[in-house]
Amino acid sequence: MAVRQTRPTLRDVAEAAGVSKTTAVFVLNERPNFSIPQETRTRVQNAAKRLGYRRNGLAAALSHGRTGSIGLVVNAPLGHGETELGASYLLGVILGATQAASAARLRLTTIGYDGDNPPTPDEVTDNRVDGLIVVGVMEESFTRAVYDTGFPCVTVGSGYALRRVTADNVGGATQAVEHLIALGHRRIAYASPGLTEADIERRQGWQEAMRRHGLPSDGLEQDWEPLLERLLARGPDAPTAVFCRNDSYAALLIPAARKAGLRVPEDVSVVGFDSGIIAQAMELTSVRNPLPELTVRAVEMLTGLIAGKETETLVTLPTELNVRRSTAPPAAPALGPKES
Amino acid sequence: MAVRQTRPTLRDVAEAAGVSKTTAVFVLNERPNFSIPQETRTRVQNAAKRLGYRRNGLAAALSHGRTGSIGLVVNAPLGHGETELGASYLLGVILGATQAASAARLRLTTIGYDGDNPPTPDEVTDNRVDGLIVVGVMEESFTRAVYDTGFPCVTVGSGYALRRVTADNVGGATQAVEHLIALGHRRIAYASPGLTEADIERRQGWQEAMRRHGLPSDGLEQDWEPLLERLLARGPDAPTAVFCRNDSYAALLIPAARKAGLRVPEDVSVVGFDSGIIAQAMELTSVRNPLPELTVRAVEMLTGLIAGKETETLVTLPTELNVRRSTAPPAAPALGPKES
């Protein structure tokens, strides 16, 4: 029972109402001051209602040259099952984007970017979207190609960008480190594989904050696995606190640490970055990355671009520290009463 | 510097190559066996490349009547900030949908459904999408209206549905309860406000499992807040384990319980449902809700529907129990050595 009854078109409505297509559009699109008497107006409206007319958005978009929708390119490695933890930041992005798009009366097309099998810029800029928001795509080639075509585009977070909207990573890292220092920590590690702009900026914030407080940072930057070994060795140079590149990273470190017998925060304090859903669930102290706000801002910039206005090339939004239960003052030096 | 250089069209390519539009389409769309000599072929291809031709997906879609994109309607209450926890299930859905759409070479349009300000079915079925996947929308009016128009549509999880894809909620609840019983628990509560089909089915699974094992379930179903009071009172009838309607619910209960001095799992075991990112982060024992798989399945059904095939009306996928660290045998009766 295929229900392929071709839907009524504008022509059908016009004919039913005994007017021309032109008049029908003007009525249905509610063009103001176009001198159509109420009588004709209602005649058209009734015909439309009676026939169950719904305008074909595709045709409309083709006609006036704007699609009224924007594309959200997100890094979502496809088909690898257990990658959800690392993709958790998407939640804030999706929520922000959906909200912003809805507010701007735009549609949102989500395009999964899979590094193994990246979409071609052509596929993406084929006139079905008026502009793009790119999130979390690290490969330069794709993003650069898009920007090179002059297609309206804004990058959120890290990645190649002519126009970038990001959290204040340096400032956020500073907040994290100063919180730990205020608690009494002196050996504060930075856990990161150091890949993206964000990673690098966060490291910079950590490093500068340490330096400002006269604390050494050399050798305190590691991936979480070697870092955990070092924590477990409990030498006198072992860090008492760890600032993680992001929440998902902390979500790898903390369970592993606990399994190995380390208590958090009693034995080691941990601060994350993003303060998203993972941090909430883990009660992780974390620097809030305002992803929804960033995305909203990106959409605003994009609509400006689409309208032809040139916009800022870098927007940085402030972070804030959400103190939860993964940080505490360091334990008194356990068995090494060497100093003082 | 508005870069509004109108992009080259098919006509431009055809003219440049000195052929008709028709020939150009046939070459560019690689219609097989249509007797166009290689010489003409390359002439057209070169012209296209030289002009930087890219076909207008909108026009193509309008022409052959299929948009090649599907809509994902997700319940995303807009502009309420801290609703992320409750929206966590979206992550699995988005990942699954992005993947399935990509595999089926379809575009994915995400439509935020805000109960306070719901989209009209017209807005959604306006020919920009060939079909809809509806997730987590509880208001019957919207979904029913969509189904009533005969528009291809599949519901994932709860909500009004002619075609529904869901986890085996009854079976999942059974797995949760039997795990707890095997650990030695006898008073197992079900924490839920009882709203959606999923809530009700999970309750049913819990209730039946309890009954099968000769355990009472009366009075053991509560919202998490009164339930917590009861746990804290530590009376002899206080539950020793709680099965939560989903992970986010557990993410409300557990921190509150810990704050009040209850240890999990020593004093009370907790099982969640979804086993998503929150459960991973909290190390919560949870019944896995195969949301990505459900969504993939829904997309498959939808493509079938769009192609005109009628499909199943109910698809149920099995769950599995992921045992993590929020469940343990019950403590020996603390101070109430009343029963034997």
Add this chain to the structure above:
DNA sequence: CTGCTGTAGTAAACCGGGTTAGTAAGCCGG
């Protein structure tokens, strides 16, 4: 009667591809 303004509409082109039905030329067999 002319010219002007305003009302109420419409025809036709347009957006950019896709498709149907056909033509024109060349070749072959009979």
Add this chain to the structure above:
DNA sequence: CCGGCTTACTAACCCGGTTTACTACAGCAG
């Protein structure tokens, strides 16, 4: 030299709205 077949290609219309330019008529002033 006629009919039939293949190859190579195209004119013209389609999809369903949107827009521009124009007509037809009435009313009114001068």
